[in-house]
Structures are given as structure tokens and as C-alpha cells.
Amino acid sequence: MAQNYRIYISDNTLLIAEFLPQQVEKIQQLEIQDFDLQTFCKKLAKNSKKTYIFLTKNPKQTFKKLKKDSTLIKAAGGLVESAEKNYLFIFRNKRWDLPKGKLEKGEKMSETAVREVEEECGVKIAKLGEKLCKTYHIYPLETKMIIKKTNWYKMTVKGEPKLVPQKEEGIEKAVWLNSYEIATVVQNTFPSIIEVLKISKLIK
Incomplete structure (x- = not known):
């Protein structure tokens, strides 16, 4: 197929x-x-x-x-679950998002995902789980077209640690949301994030 x-x-x-x-x-x-x-x-x-x-x-x-005719950029991010069964979301550029970032030289995609989540939200990832999916996003940058490929991974933390949003990355807030509160995210997020949430069976 x-x-x-x-x-x-x-x-x-x-x-x-x-x-x-x-x-x-x-x-x-x-x-x-x-x-x-x-x-x-x-x-x-x-x-x-x-x-x-x-x-x-x-x-x-x-x-x-x-x-x-485009430039491919690789990135990775995570859907993080706490011991309280809540999920980690960030608010950036007036929309809800999941923590993610670009692949650095010599890194594996899974390593990038963990590093970016830890840097953007000030948490320590206890366990890296399965790869959920990959998403593609196109946007213009100067005279080029960028295709960003993002690998998404399941992750867990011990307990439910306090979150510290990385302000220099434009993250206004980082929060733990329960499965009912995710409905708020769906109303104001990106199609790629909705895809991740659907694959994770957090939304239908």
C-alpha cells in the first residue's frame, strides 16, 4: 500500500x-x-x-x-503525560501548541524531542515512549519554501512538576490540561497538533 x-x-x-x-x-x-x-x-x-x-x-x-524546490527542516516534539493523567501544552503566537524544536547536528530525532520539551517547559522527561506520527508543514522563509518534518513522541514525567515556559522562545505559558480541557486547545491550535491528538486518541 x-x-x-x-x-x-x-x-x-x-x-x-x-x-x-x-x-x-x-x-x-x-x-x-x-x-x-x-x-x-x-x-x-x-x-x-x-x-x-x-x-x-x-x-x-x-x-x-x-x-x-524546497528546503527540508527536521524537527521533533512530544506529547507529555503526567502521573495525574494530564497533558502538557504550551501557548505561543496566540495559539495552543505542543513543545517541539529543530534537530541539531549529531542528534537523533528522539533526542531532539526530549531536549526541546525539557528546554521549552523546564521539566525532566522520565520516559520516552513510542513515536506517535510525523507531520509536515510548509511555510515561506525569505525567498525559499520550507517543508518542516516533525516527529512526535509519547513521553511521561514523574509526578506533575511545575512548568517553566521558555519566554525567549516566545512561549507565554506552559500548562497541564486534563482530557476535558483539551477541547479548549482544539478550538485554537494548528491542524498538525489536531492530527497528533487524534492519533493519541485524545480527541475523535
Whole structure:
């Protein structure tokens, strides 16, 4: 079975798949021939939340073509659970988010995830669990288009330590939220974070 790709551009979703997914919302089909990622991103209406798709027999090859003119940045982050069964969230750039950051030279993705969570929230990770998923996010940087690939991991801490948000990284607050309070996050977060929460079965 071919691997499908789900790429986020702000609040828009770009799918690369063999078949149309079974979903209610309208999907606009795109053609890869003569497709220019930068032009496409510029034309996206501000605050739009649309889904686009490349239907292809070889999603991997189409994704490769899309990556060719972009710069790939690798990052990693974590969904942290406390002993009280609460989850760690940060508030940055007026939205709820999960702690994450860029891969440093010589690091494994799992090491990056742990380091970034510890730095951004002032906690000590007791156990690194399974890899939950990877997400892709596209954004412009000067004249280039960046594709950020983020690996997400399950993590736990001992007890429920006090959190210290890393202000220099623009993090306004770091909090522990229970499964009911996560509904607040869903109303004001990124599509990639919703994907992580769905895979973790914290939301449907």
C-alpha cells in the first residue's frame, strides 16, 4: 500500500494520495504538472481552511517532486503525560501548541524531542515512549519554501512538576490540561497538533 502524505499550509491541508479520502468536506484536486509551490502558497486566501489533493499512483514520487524546490527542516516534539493523567501544552503566537524544536547536528530525532520539551517547559522527561506520527508543514522563509518534518513522541514525567515556559522562545505559558480541557486547545491550535491528538486518541 502506497504511503499517503498530509501537508499543512497554515490552516489548509494538502493531500498526496492514490484515492480520494472518505470525508465530508470538499476537496479541490490539483495537477502536479507545472505546479509551483511558492505561487500556490501566495495565492491561498488568508484565514482559509481548505483541503487540496494530488491524486497520483505514486504519492512518494509526487512528494519528492514537491520537496525538490524546497528546503527540508527536521524537527521533533512530544506529547507529555503526567502521573495525574494530564497533558502538557504550551501557548505561543496566540495559539495552543505542543513543545517541539529543530534537530541539531549529531542528534537523533528522539533526542531532539526530549531536549526541546525539557528546554521549552523546564521539566525532566522520565520516559520516552513510542513515536506517535510525523507531520509536515510548509511555510515561506525569505525567498525559499520550507517543508518542516516533525516527529512526535509519547513521553511521561514523574509526578506533575511545575512548568517553566521558555519566554525567549516566545512561549507565554506552559500548562497541564486534563482530557476535558483539551477541547479548549482544539478550538485554537494548528491542524498538525489536531492530527497528533487524534492519533493519541485524545480527541475523535
